[in-house]
Amino acid sequence: MMSPRVQLLLILAAGAIFLVVFRELGPSGYQLGLLMRTMILMIVAIGLNILIGQAGLVSLGQAAIYGLGAYVAAWLAVRHNVSFLPAIAAAILASACCGAILAYPTVRVRGAYFAVITIAFGLVFENILIEWLSVTGGSQGLIGIPRGNVFGVVLTRPIYFWVVAACLFFAFVVQYNIMHSRYGRAMRATAQSESAARALGINLAGMRTLAFVISAALAGLAGGLYAFLNLYVNYETFSFFHSVSFLLMVVLGGLGTLLGPLLGASILTYIAEALQNLREWQIFAFSVLLAAVMFVMPRGIVGSLSDLYHHTTSRARRREAEPWPNHQISVEPATLMAEHETDAALVTEGLTVRFGGLTAVDNVRLSVYAGTVHALIGPNGAGKSSLLNLISGFYQPTSGDVLFFGERVGGRQSHELARRGMARTFQNTELFGQMTVLDNVLVGFHTHYASTLTETLLRLPRFRREEFAFRERAQQLLCLVGLSDYADDEARHLPFGHQRRLEIARALALRPRLLLLDEPAAGLTHGEIEDLKRLIRLLADNEVTVILVEHHVEMVMAVSDHITVLDYGKVIAAGTVADVRDNPKVIEAYFGRGNLSLKRPDRLLPEPVEIGGAK
Template identity: 40%
Template sequence: MKGELKHYSWLIVITVLVACVPLATSNDFHLRVLFLIGVNYIAASGLNVLVNYTGQKSLGHAGLFAVGAYAVALLTARWGWNPWAAFAMAGVLAGLFGVVIALPALRVKGPALAMVTIGFGIVVEKIVSEWQDVFAGQQGIYGVIPLGIGGQMFGTRHWVWFVLALCVLLHVMFRYLLDGRFGRAFLAVNTAEVAAESVGVSVYRFKVLAFVISAFTCGIAGALIAQQNQYINSDFINFNLSIFFLLIVLFGGNSVYGPLLGAVVLTLLDSLLSRWPDVQHFTYGALLLFALYAMPNGLAGFVRRLARRFAPGLMPQEVLPQDLPPWQPRSLAGQASPAGGEALLDGRGLYKAYGGVVPTNEVDIRIRPGHVHSLIGPNGAGKTTLLNILSGIVVPERGTIRFDGRDIVGVSTNRIARMGLGRTFQNLRLFSDMSVLDNVKVGLHAHIDAGFFSSLLGVGKARRAELAARDEALQILDRLHLRDKAQEIAGNLPYGLQRRLELARALATHPRLLLLDEPAAGLNPQETQELIQVIARIRDIGITVLLIEHHMDLVMAVSDHVIVLDYGQKIAEGTPAEVQNNPRVIAAYLGSEDEEDDGVNDGGDGDDQQHQGAAGGQHV
């Protein structure tokens, strides 16, 4: 609460100071620079969501700027629309074009994505240059009707005040959005897409949403330029504009304040160097390199480090509530358990091949509710592939899977997670730059009742949902004895605690069935014993567990039922005692001393790499 008050106090002070500038000077150049800072901030504020939060690089947003500018020009100058209605429609049309770009563009990644967006920008530039009858090329469209109030058109001062009001509004809205459910989801998509899907975040939808947000703000920025100038032509739309917007975002840094810092610094620099275009372009390149290598977190990250070191009072930590009641999973409340003998998960004839390698070969698996099932086998047996199939990451070539009575073959990973199937990963997939508390909140994503528009406003229902999510995340951390680490950065935790945090995040999805892929990998003996107790507590609160593990002491201590795979086939299953004495298991997995000398842990296929040989613990 204190942090909120400080933020809004500073915001009011800065807003009042900027609003006083037009009263203190009538210099049109200075007011124009102030106006451009605001316009560039508006364009960059949405692009920040796409680039810094979601991790999608775009070099075609000049095209979306053009959509907004030409939309408002055509609607007012040629078709007689009210300028306010045209201004709003410009943002909507740009948002729709954002969807048009996103749907094909997001099927590719990395440099290919940047190339697709460059292509869009070039196409738009060519259209407005060459289609003279509509867009008038370099001659441009005159008579664009500016905004006004009471029949009085905005003057230079009014434009500064109007853009200032828009900037404040967008800043507050983006701050609420990015500090909440949607901001965490954007960052999760950026950090680890598979992990985001596994906790119920639709990666594709959030990428499209980020494109739409960035397109909308770029369209609004284009409309402002066209209406303030009362004129637009093709010279406004070029590749350098896309580079400039991207540079503002990268130089500003990954923060809600980043676009503001970038817009202020680079707009002022652009104005100073406008007489020397060659020096201007060289400076942009130098600043981009500086931002990427010397300040990887941008100017906002640099300022944040300075504040933490020299003025920690400016960034107080949130005061967390104490004495919360014990956590209970919602997935088990009010839901009927499968009838006696019926499986919670039933997989039949599951088959998946990668060329000549068949990690899953006609496997049947039945998971009974309320039990701990263990899936064991030597490296390369196909255990992780089977877990990936059950959780929707890999689609089997044939076979059926019914979870809680519903067919889930071909269903997206995020939808399966929302049904109540949670998981951890063999190789840690934490959101390492987020706090421990926020990692668990991402796990709660599907259970936070806050829509997009209510999250933008940050009050009422969205605010209550955020506070409830914070309290529940703390309850889960308390269950796993991580409460004291809640405000630390996840990537800074010791490895054993990171393993436990991933388990906490999986529990936050409220699973009915929890898949654990080698949760003891890399743990020391004490941490392994603690994990045994944690799994037992998870079972005791009613969550069914399917566990992959090489530590046989752990398997035999917690398992009600053991399934054994070898070369992608199920060779045995039963109680731990039955599996212990099964000759096929002894030969294929546990082995004799001669077999161990030959090395049972001989690498395995790609999905079972980095298994730890359970030296000293592999004998039963």
């Protein structure tokens, strides 16, 4: 398989050749116009592909954002004689702002709720276009847009063709550069597991806003280009139906694929032209097509083809996991920052959380010393996981506070804590299942990148340097946990035990000062648990403080320096392993009374009697 970079260059080259040949063949004005329109729609589809395919946000109002760009450009050009470049810039800016505003609700709602917001937005926009006569020209629209003029060159259709093509190439490269960068990875991460993304320091709201702004800016650019191509704009091009067709383009082509939006947009535009002959039945045929695509190719053309390709070419190679931890790989020592010099890595003061009437964590005081392994144990439902969620910012405390290396962090969001060096794993492993094993670890480095969005989009030297360095380090971390052989596999295909290892490698990518492990031994074999014990000790030796929530008593006793025992949300015992081990309160809470006042059922069974018995 070619590297993605080579693929990109090949696609760009093929595209350029196609356009040159197309022009040399001397197309009719109609053909030229149709191709230009298709290219513009491709730009919208690319933007939507970033929004849905990367960030997992479904917009049913994209036509309105596209329309906003078109109307802003048209209005400036017609009413204020603004020339081409500033009008396009204003179109992009207006749409991007609108995208940022629309992104706001995604902080709180997703799925059907979000779909309704985007639908409503689209309908409001359409109505404003029709009703606000003085600005939008009402149902007639804005007519008489002058041809664009750049530095004295009039953008006649043959010249404009290349302007549109250049914009499409730009959009395509933006798409590629986003997908293959920390931003794309972070967007995919937020779509696949919000919890894990937050725990790795990703600001969900920020990432979703970014996806929305990029997608809206591209729609705005396309809208502006459309206005100067068509020379009039009218509300009919920006209706709910068009939002649906944009969605269809992206789904038909293949969500999240590089080429999908191009393919989807061209197929739909040309099919729509062909269906013109059907007249009244055009919409019917269109919707039959939509349903058929969903049935036959739910992953779209490119997605389904690449599935097929992988299916037929990749011989099922057995992957071998290496023993772990691999001691040849160094763990970066967690060094204490000077200004927070303290030997208490984490202190909780009277930490309490209530859910409804239930007090899950009740006035818990905990002191965890730097560089130690501190276990939290207790029976099911004792509040261990709730405490862990409070410490890592997933729950907000009802009262009490948390000190992290001396800093008061009670009530802070989980991504803020992650940025301060607190990493965690999850009881039911929260991997980014559809991302590769290597990408999972790379998401862990998200907060350590210094290169900005601009540097990333332009692939400037610092971006390349960082990307290279973090890839190296990610490979090393995979080596540490013995998963190098799996680097390019999707994480969801890993066996359960390996998923746990990957989750730990990903948490280590954050370079944590404090690592919270939530039942890391659950589901592991005895052998794997031995490895895990070694890894935990290795981390502690490198000054990484570890908090361990675990059921596996033997392991807890073996690796911990201190143990806190919880029951009914309260600390019932705390101290060293020896202190806790023989505490009778602990024995009763944790192991049950172990002495039932009842007898084993009689070995000889009586005849079945009524209740629940034989039918």
